[in-house]
Amino acid sequence: MRFFKDENKLENVLSKLKTNEKLQSKFNIEIFLFDKTLKVSDSVDFKGNETNIYKSLNTLKQLNKKENAPIILLSDGNQTIGNDYEIINSKQKIYPVVFGDTTKYKDLKISQVNVNKYSYIKNKFPVEVILNYDGLENVNSIFKIYSNGKTVFSKKVKFNKNDNSKIITTNLTSLKEGINYYTATLDKIENEKNTRNNRKNFSVEVIDEQSKILILSSIKHPDIGVLKKAIESNKQRSVTLEYNIDGNIESNDFQLIILYNLNNQFKSIISNIKANNLNFLLINGINSDWNFINRQKFGFSKKAINQTENYAPILNNSFLTFLQKDIGFNEMPPLVNNFGEITFSKDYQSLLFQNINGLNTEQPLISFLEENNQKIGVIFGEGLWKWRASNYLLNNSFTEFDQFIGNIVQYLSSQKKRARLDVNSENLYPANSLVNITAFYTDKNYKFDARASLEIIITNKETKKNTKLPFSLINNSYQVSFEDLESGDYTYKVSVLGQKINKYGSFKITDYDVEEQFTSANVKKLEKLANKTGGKLYHKNNHQQLINDLLNDSSYFTTQKSIVKEQNLVDWKWILLLVVILFTSEWFIRKYFGKI
The missing domain is CATH 3.40.50.410 (von Willebrand factor, type A domain)
Incomplete structure (x- = not known):
């Protein structure tokens, strides 16, 4: 407007x-x-x-x-x-x-940029860009991708009334570890009124490591194929699938082990995981043996009964273990598992809660535990293949679901030591948007500490202007929001007051305003x-x-209604009762005095 x-x-x-x-x-x-x-x-x-x-x-x-x-x-x-x-x-x-x-004006715009959130150093990562044209004439333009002021990709494009949409795909090389920023542009055409939508920024976090994932399953299930496809959508991750659980498996060769429908067959691999303090993701379903799982003392247990229940997902907006956006979880089909109450004996964070028959609960659907440098993820239900299909119906793409699984795998496969202060922020924020930054602080025993005072100082790299704000404690997390920040590059420092604990990071506010994409x-x-x-x-x-x-x-039109209620002026039933009482009283009085 x-x-x-x-x-x-x-x-x-x-x-x-x-x-x-x-x-x-x-x-x-x-x-x-x-x-x-x-x-x-x-x-x-x-x-x-x-x-x-x-x-x-x-x-x-x-x-x-x-x-x-x-x-x-x-x-x-x-x-x-x-x-x-x-x-x-x-x-x-x-x-x-x-x-x-x-x-109606002629208009070119970059509608969407699809790119993996992570890449690995000196490897290529795919970029898919959707371009659209609104107009009747034939027009020519040049599509480019910039990084650090240099053109890393360029292609001529032509549009007309009928051929008004194009998908550009290319592979870019990850050269520098850390967050890499890119800008996709379309050259302006003659008499184009709105050029704000001719530009879009995106970023990729480049990691100097590769991941090998092992999936062990006691049964064949559609979830297995979906997990493999989602994980390997990032070309720097490879998946090994094994159904022969009793075989000779070198579990130390993998950064993450996924255990599907755990039962007594997994006894030897569980012993190996515990002995080597390996990270793993446990996915439970209707074929899981909860008696066996409870005996392993992973930090959680479930009083399961031999009755299945459907569990719909509800996003926990206070989840801080890693950054995960809402991909439409409330529209996902429910997962299936045995009914029962889940309890935890160790600190945990839940990414998703359970919704049972329309009732939101605080029972976890997806949770994470971290202790002694071991990371454990738990999904309390099977049916992930339905989520991937549902995500495709909503977005005509598997990208968001694959990134969701990728975030889980990225966190669990990372060997980084747990820090007492974790800070989550986006790499890119659109212009005029609310910049939300969350923090999670623990005591020396890695238990959440709600007594701390945290503050953040953000600095505009160009103007050197500093802005300092305290964090607010909201739902077992520390949160702060900034409004009306100018476009540009920013660094931040989060400090725990009274402690020598700091966390540093950076983000970028683009000049792209999503509300200005329309002509x-x-x-x-x-x-x-x-x-x-x-x-x-x-x-x-x-x-x-x-x-x-x-x-x-x-x-x-206003309507009037009249209600007619008929009622006798005198209620004869009460009068009759009164007459009976009077005559009865007279008879007893006369009898008492011998008049009768």
Whole structure:
């Protein structure tokens, strides 16, 4: 909305709607502000950095599900996150009012960059970039990828009305250990109005090591193939699969061992894992032997019964062991496992909790333990293959699921010694976004310490400006947020006050604002929404017609109901009872005095 410079016009239309006396006499007018969530507000601040129209409309639908309440949507129709709002089912009529520029301009944009989060030094990593063109003419441009000011890839591209989308794939070489930043660009075409969406930044963390993963399973299951594919989507990881668990396996050759549906057959390998303090991931299912697992004293146990249950995932937003974004866990199918309560005897962090039949619990679905430099991961359910399939249906790609499994493998296979202070931050943040940084601090026994005071100092590399803020203790984690930071490179130092414990890191704020990727209002989508819900589309200069239509719509006329209740003025039942009591009393009195 700021890009279209329509803030004043929207506020003017909003004011006329809520101050119209005739509308006020007919409706109770409630004002809501929305960006990525819905908020109750009488004023609009235009500070949101993401837009989720679907979620906002769905929330309103739930609030007014018993009411015949029209919804007026003041928007340019451009959504940056969430489900397609065009498919929403609503009993309430929706009346979109279009703001922004409705003129169509030629526009090139980089829609998406797909890249693995990690790579290994002196190896190639794949980059996939999706380019789109909106226009009628034939145009030519050049796509480039820069790193440290140097062009590392370049390709000429042509677009026209019919050939308006291209997928560019290439392999770049990891040359320097650490976080490597890249910029993908499309050269501007003639008369292109919006060039902000011609540029997109991405980063890759280059690691100087390779990983060999061993998967041991007592049964054949679709999860095994899915795990292998997800792990090996990173070419620097190799997977060895074994079903012959009693065979001669050199477990010390692997950085991580994955044990699937553990039972007594794993006895020798478990002894080897314990003797060598090896990292492992345990995936439990309906064929797991919980009596055997409980005897191993891994730090957790389960009172399992011979009855299966479906466990849907709920993301733990306070999880700090490693950084994991929400890939739509609440829309994933449930995992299956034996029913029972899980208890822990060691410190642990849960990435996902269990949702049972719509009820959120604090029982873990995926958890991690770390003690004496040994890392243990536990997935309390089988059916990961359904998650990968569901992720593909949502995103038309396996990338997010594969990165999710990759994050788990990356953490568990790392041989780095545990630090008392861990800090999590993104490598890249879009312009105008909220910079969230979380920290996890433990005492000398590696137990979470809620008594500490933490502070962070961030420094803009170019301006040398320092910003210092204290961390807040929220849900067993330390968190801090920065707003309105300028684009640029930043370093940070996190300190534990009173202790000589510090953690250093860096991040970059790009000049790419996701809200500025659109060149015009999405009139077609708003019109489809109006037609689907029985409403009507209006333009910002035609708001008076909207007012008139709402006032004249017979479905919103006020109706009066009268209830007639008939009741006798005198209740004869009570009078009869009173007469009986009086006659009875007279008889006893006369009898007592000998009158009868």
